[in-house]
Amino acid sequence: MPLFKPSRRELLKLAAAMPALAMPAAVRAELGAPEGGNPGWFRFSVGDARVTVVSDGYFSLPTSGLGVNADPAEVQALLKRNFLSPEMGYSHTNHLYIETGDARVLVDVGSGNRFFETVGQLMGNLEAAGIDPFEITHVVITHAHPDHIWGIRDDFDEALIPDAEYIMGEAEHAHWTQDGLVDRVAPEDQQFVLGAVNSIGVDGVEWTLVGDGYEVVPGVTLIDTPGHTPGHMSVRVDSADASLIATGDAMTHAYTNFAHPDWYNGFDADGEQTVATRKRLLDMAAADRIAILGYHFPFPGVGHVQQDGDAYRFVPALWQF
Amino acid sequence: MPLFKPSRRELLKLAAAMPALAMPAAVRAELGAPEGGNPGWFRFSVGDARVTVVSDGYFSLPTSGLGVNADPAEVQALLKRNFLSPEMGYSHTNHLYIETGDARVLVDVGSGNRFFETVGQLMGNLEAAGIDPFEITHVVITHAHPDHIWGIRDDFDEALIPDAEYIMGEAEHAHWTQDGLVDRVAPEDQQFVLGAVNSIGVDGVEWTLVGDGYEVVPGVTLIDTPGHTPGHMSVRVDSADASLIATGDAMTHAYTNFAHPDWYNGFDADGEQTVATRKRLLDMAAADRIAILGYHFPFPGVGHVQQDGDAYRFVPALWQF
Numbered sequence: 001m002p003l004f005k006p007s008r009r010e011l012l013k014l015a016a017a018m019p020a021l022a023m024p025a026a027v028r029a030e031l032g033a034p035e036g037g038n039p040g041w042f043r044f045s046v047g048d049a050r051v052t053v054v055s056d057g058y059f060s061l062p063t064s065g066l067g068v069n070a071d072p073a074e075v076q077a078l079l080k081r082n083f084l085s086p087e088m089g090y091s092h093t094n095h096l097y098i099e100t101g102d103a104r105v106l107v108d109v110g111s112g113n114r115f116f117e118t119v120g121q122l123m124g125n126l127e128a129a130g131i132d133p134f135e136i137t138h139v140v141i142t143h144a145h146p147d148h149i150w151g152i153r154d155d156f157d158e159a160l161i162p163d164a165e166y167i168m169g170e171a172e173h174a175h176w177t178q179d180g181l182v183d184r185v186a187p188e189d190q191q192f193v194l195g196a197v198n199s200i201g202v203d204g205v206e207w208t209l210v211g212d213g214y215e216v217v218p219g220v221t222l223i224d225t226p227g228h229t230p231g232h233m234s235v236r237v238d239s240a241d242a243s244l245i246a247t248g249d250a251m252t253h254a255y256t257n258f259a260h261p262d263w264y265n266g267f268d269a270d271g272e273q274t275v276a277t278r279k280r281l282l283d284m285a286a287a288d289r290i291a292i293l294g295y296h297f298p299f300p301g302v303g304h305v306q307q308d309g310d311a312y313r314f315v316p317a318l319w320q321f
Numbered sequence: 322m323p324l325f326k327p328s329r330r331e332l333l334k335l336a337a338a339m340p341a342l343a344m345p346a347a348v349r350a351e352l353g354a355p356e357g358g359n360p361g362w363f364r365f366s367v368g369d370a371r372v373t374v375v376s377d378g379y380f381s382l383p384t385s386g387l388g389v390n391a392d393p394a395e396v397q398a399l400l401k402r403n404f405l406s407p408e409m410g411y412s413h414t415n416h417l418y419i420e421t422g423d424a425r426v427l428v429d430v431g432s433g434n435r436f437f438e439t440v441g442q443l444m445g446n447l448e449a450a451g452i453d454p455f456e457i458t459h460v461v462i463t464h465a466h467p468d469h470i471w472g473i474r475d476d477f478d479e480a481l482i483p484d485a486e487y488i489m490g491e492a493e494h495a496h497w498t499q500d501g502l503v504d505r506v507a508p509e510d511q512q513f514v515l516g517a518v519n520s521i522g523v524d525g526v527e528w529t530l531v532g533d534g535y536e537v538v539p540g541v542t543l544i545d546t547p548g549h550t551p552g553h554m555s556v557r558v559d560s561a562d563a564s565l566i567a568t569g570d571a572m573t574h575a576y577t578n579f580a581h582p583d584w585y586n587g588f589d590a591d592g593e594q595t596v597a598t599r600k601r602l603l604d605m606a607a608a609d610r611i612a613i614l615g616y617h618f619p620f621p622g623v624g625h626v627q628q629d630g631d632a633y634r635f636v637p638a639l640w641q642f
Contacts, residue, residue, distance in 0.1 A: 031612050031623065032366035032563065037642050039360035045353035058642055083610070083625040083636050090639055121642070242353065289404070291352050299640035302352065304404040315404050316637060318411055319620035321358050321379055321442070 040121060041129035042300035044320060046291070047239025049100040049219060052129050053293065053300040056093035056110030056151065057119035063089050066256050067263035069271060075256065075263070082255045089253075093119055093147055094301035096246040096293055097131060098237055103217040104131075105138040107235050107246050108295070109160065112151030114195070122151060123160070136161050138216050141168045142248030142295070143229040144176045144196035145267070152199045159204040167216060168200075169224070170209035172231025176200060225250040225281065227274030228267070234281070244302075245285065246293040250277050254297040258282070258305070258312040282312050291317065361442060362450035363621035365641060367612070368560025370421040370540060373450050374614065374621040377414035377431030377472065378440035384410050387577050388584035390592060396577065396584070403576045410574075414440055414468055415622035417567040417614055418452060419558055424538040425452075426459040428556050428567050429616070430481065433472030435516070443472060444481070457482050459537055462489040463569030463616070464550040465497045465517035466588070473520045480525040488537060489521075490545070491530035493552025497521060546571040546602065548595030549588070555602070565623075566606065567614040571598050575618040579603070579626070579633040603633050612638065 040055035063086060067075040076086035084090070096107040110122035126133055139161055141149055154160045175181075176196040185193055200207070212224035216235075225234040228249040235246040251257045252265055261279050264271035285292050285305040294301045294314070303316040361376035384407060388396040397407035405411070417428040431443035447454055460482055462470055475481045496502075497517040506514055521528070533545035537556075546555040549570040556567040572578045573586055582600050585592035606613050606626040615622045615635070624637040 031565070031638050031641075032368070033641050034364035034366060034371070038363055038365075038640060040642060042359055043355035044359075045355060047353070050355070055642065081627065083627075083638075092640070118642075244352070298637070299642075306402065306404075316619070317352050317404075319359060319413070320352075320354050321361060321376065321439075321620075 039128070040125035040299070042302070042319070043129065044302070044317070045242075046237050046244045047219075047242035049098055049237055049239040051099070051237065051244065052097045052131065053302060054095045054097050054122060054125045054129055054131070055299055056095060056122040056125070056147070057116075058090060058092050058299075059116040059118050059147070060088045060090055063087060065089070065266035066253060067260065068266050070260065070263045078256060078259055084255065090298075091252070091296040092299040092301060093122075094293060094295050094297065094299060095122060096235060096237075096244075097126070097129075097136075098220055100217060100219050100237070100239060103138060103220070104136045105140060105216060105220055105235075106133075106136045106161070106164070107140045108142055108148040108248070109139060110151035111147045112153065112160075113155075114150045115146045119147060120151065133161055134163070136164045138220075139164045139166050140216060140222065140233075140235055141166070141172070142234065142246075143172055143232040144168075144200060145229065145249065146192065146195050148248070148295075149199040150195055152205070153202045157203065159202050162204050165208055166205045167208045167210055167214070167222070169222070169231035169233040170211055171224075171226070172229060172233065173200065173207060173209050175230040225277045227264075227270050227272075227277045228252070229269050232277075242291075243288070244291045244293060245281065246295070247281055248295050250274070250281055251292075251294050252296045254294055254301075254303075254314040258308075258314050261311065286312060360449070361446035361620075363623070363640070364450070365623070365638070366563075367558045367565045368540075368563040370419055370558055370560040372420070372558065372565065373418045373452065374623060375416045375418050375443060375446045375450055375452070376620055377416060377443040377446070377468070378437075379411060379413050379620075380437040380439050380468070381409045381411055384408055386410070386587035387574060388581065389587050391581065391584045399577060399580055405576065411619075412573070412617040413620040413622060414443075415614060415616050415618065415620060416443060417556060417558075417565075418447070418450075418457075419541055421538060421540050421558070421560060424459060424541070425457045426461060426537060426541055426556075427454075427457045427482070427485070428461045429463055429469040429569070430460060431472035432468045433474065433481075434476075435471045436467045440468060441472065454482050455484070457485045459541075460485045460487045461537060461543065461554075461556055462487070462493070463555065463567075464493055464553040465489075465521060466550065466570065467513065467516050469569070469616075470520040471516055473526070474523045478524065480523050483525050486529055487526045488529045488531055488535075488543070490543070490552035490554040491532055492545075492547070493550060493554065494521065494528060494530050496551040546598045548585075548591050548593075548598045549573070550590050553598075563612075564609070565612045565614060566602065567616070568602055569616050571595070571602055572613075572615050573617045575615055575622075575624075575635040579629075579635050582632065607633060 043052045098105040111119040182193040214222045237244045268274040306313040363374045419426040432440040503514040535543045558565045589595035627634040
């Protein structure tokens with residue numbers, strides 16, 4: 001399986017090059033990067049729950065990591081047809097923040113300052129959205145990849161959100177913390193293992209380890225969605241007949257994953273399982289018209305799933321004022 | 322032709338009901354209106370030009386005004402398939418603001434406080450985007466409908482942006498200001514005529530009346546796009562091999578106008594001409610991969626045109642930080 005798993009050194013090299021790569025001319029045929037930036041939060045309601053998408057920034061990786069079980073020319077043609085760069089991907093990082101009852105639930109903690117230079121903006125964007133991180137009561141981690149958990153600690157190596165309850169899938173925790181994993185993985189995966197272990201073991205965090213169907217608070221439930229990582233979980237919000245599923249990285253691309261649900265990506269640990277999980281989510285969201293949030297979809301990443309023959313299309317939600 | 326043209330009284334009745342209609346549950350199956358609102362501006366670059374989409378707000382009108390030459394059941398099915406309300410439309414109002422060289426060009430001036438309660442937010446959103454309206458050097462009016470020109474005057478009936486050059490298509494100006502028009506139109510259109518005449522005649526504005534191909538400033542050109550109104554014009558920005566066309570109301574819906582370019586709307590003055598103009602724009606944008614901005618498309622309304630058999634799809638641009 002031709003996985004695209006850059007080494008830590010390669011990631012840092014990419015990161016160092018990011019200012020230049022931030023928005024290569026080819027990413028959008030006609031539109032360039034803004035000076036001065038754009039807002040990094042988007043708010044709406046799911047029933048009685050007020051939810052906010054808060055961005056940690058974005059990053060670019062070569063598109064060779066997309067659809068690694070497909071013909072690269074076909075992947076590139078699909079990207080080009082959708083006015084995306086055939087060379088460099090553009091991944092947003094859309095965190096879900098849920099206010100329901102007295103609970104304040106944040107899903108994933110972003111990259112912090114240890115990954116790409118263009119991420120690590122979660123805390124600043126929470127503030128811009130008027131959210132006080134010290135009010136967060138629950139932190140849910142979908143999985144222990146760098147862009148989802150490395151932001152867990154501050155510059156003093158302590159938990160950035162010290163008073164929240166931290167929740168993770170038991171299977172995800174067990175995978176990353178198993179004895180000797182770092183010695184059994186390929187060299188290019190070792191930094192991912194060390195980063196996960198260090199993040200999970202950060203001072204001041206006691207983990208609540210859970211399984212499929214765990215209710216974080218009334219109306220906020222975790223769903224087993226394995227494949228991208230062994231214990232990946234998604235977050236479902238239900239309130240007053242409305243529902244939203246934050247799919248984490250069970251889907252990572254708003255075009256390739258929908259047009260070709262069979263394609264998996266280099267970062268999907270188990271390609272076949274990723275595909276099975278994704279099809280289950282897409283079928284459910286399409287049939288029940290459940291809104292979804294894709295962590296890496298174009299900001300704000302919220303929308304619906306439209307059936308399109310044997311495939312699907314992502315229909316972005318309306319921006320609302 | 323079963324035009325949907327509500328009377329001024331009906332519009333005011335709708336406007337009065339707007340808080341309740343703002344986001345009916347059915348508009349999006351799962352997502353409700355936010356408390357506290359969302360940002361109303363979006364910035365990017367077109368070559369060396371810095372452009373900002375600035376919203377005047379949104380309004381809702383019954384979907385019976387969409388695709389008035391089509392089977393209403395087919396229109397409603399298309400809306401529902403795209404997770405839009407089959408009953409009430411949701412129109413954004415995306416103004417283009419162009420900074421190129423020393424010029425500061427604003428396209429259309431919004432509704433002001435004379436139309437729906439949910440619009441009239443242009444000045445506030447300009448400020449939020451860090452734009453000083455007194456720096457605006459040129460105001461281009463695509464056409465003289467209420468949501469594009471009624472905001473021209475302040476509460477003292479004087480031009481809100483007094484020092485800019487005001488530019489409009491000669492045909493558009495001639496149409497609305499022709500002698501006795503108000504007495505020749507249907508009663509329900511009289512307020513549109515009076516509103517246009519009063520707006521065009523506002524104190525302190527001298528009009529520069531222009532035709533197809535007029536260059537506002539280097540890189541900003543007007544294109545004749547008649548049909549929606551007799552003298553409707555669109556705005557093309559070209560800079561350093563990049564291009565964007567602000568299509569005004571030559572396209573008013575990001576789903577119906579793309580899936581069925583033959584359908585015209587109740588507010589399109591000449592349906593057949595609107596369709597011909599729209600097809601010309603869609604063909605050009607698809608073939609040349611030119612970015613477009615739809616005034617009423619889902620905010621921020623910027624994207625590309627994808628050919629899809631005999632029809633088209635709107636592909637929203639990436640939000641960029």
